[in-house]
Amino acid sequence: MEELKWVPSTVDVTRPSVARMYDYYLGGSHNFEADRAAAKQVEQIFPGVAQSAQANRSFLRRVVRHLVSEGVDQFLDLGSGIPTVGNVHEIAQHDNPSARVVYVDVEPVAVSHSNALLADNPHANALLADLRATSTVLSGARELLDFSRPIGVLIIAALHFVPDADDPYTKVAEYLSAFPSGSYLAITHATWDQLTEEERAEAAQVAQIYSSSDNQLTMRTHAQVNKFFDGMELLEPGIVAVNDWRPDSFEDYTSIYGAVARKP
Structure with missing residues (x-):
């Protein structure tokens, strides 16, 4: 049980966690048997799920680099997950060593490991909080970020774990209202839009697997994802498959x- 030394005592390692499953897809080591078993079930139905996770990660890298090139030096990463190679602070601080990053996640393993990783980094930290608790997150983020200057808000592969009953649109709007003009919002979100009927049936099986984890899946359409950007200026090429957003290599759909999008 050596691996459990870095796990907070409150963590139930017998229940799958979406953050730890995602860590598994990315080839990380901070996951447990329950996470791997659930992830492998998903892989049996969707063999390309790991590649999708990696494409999602590649999107994050391109976005952060672009925003840094636009002068953004502060980031709020909501639902940041477990640290793996290519974290926001690594990407941003490579180009701007003074860039500041606040990670937010409800998964104790993610936050515990993040803060251990960031112990010697004065410009980055991690908060244990649910992204739906906007006032709590914003209060904690103020300790490191300057809300009078533009901030890049990153919500990567997290909103599809927020059900409509929790009003995710209002939550996103609350974050954006706290930040000035020139701030940015980056989102990735799972969808069934391009799936065939057979693939939709398989996706429903995947959703059922996630229902046994700490979060359930809520897939959304292009129009529903677009609603998160109300009042903002979408950057080209708009809302597209993550591998089609300013790609630097070819990847399958x-x-x-x-x-x-940019806040005007």
Whole structure:
């Protein structure tokens, strides 16, 4: 049980976690048997799920680099997950060593490991909080980020775990209202839009697997994803598959939308 030394005592390692399943897809080591078993069930139905996770990660890298090139030096990463190679602070601080990053996640393993990783980094930290608790997150983020200057808000592969009953549109709007003109919002979100009827049936099986985890899936259409960007200026090429957003290599289609918008 050596691996459990870095796990907070409150964590139930017998229940699958979406953050730890995602870590598994990305080839990370901070996951447990329950996470791997659930992830492998998903892989049996959707063999390309790991590639989709990696395409999602590649989108994040391109977005952060672009925003840094536009002068953004502060980032709020909501639903940041477990640290793996290519974290936001690594990407941003490579180009701007003074860039500041606040990670937010409800998964104790993610936050515990993030803060251990960031112990010697004065410009980055992690908060244990649910992204739906906007006032709590914003209060914690103020300790490191300057809300009078533009901030890049990153919500990568997280909103499809927020059901409509929790009003995710209002939550996103609350974050954006706290930040000034020139701030950015980047979102990736799973969708069934391009799936065939057979693939939709398989996706329903995947959703059932996730129902046994700490979060359930809520897939959304292009129009529903677009609603998150109300009042903002979408950057080209708009809301597209993550691998089609300013790609630097060719990748097959993935059923995850990605987009970035600027607050006017």
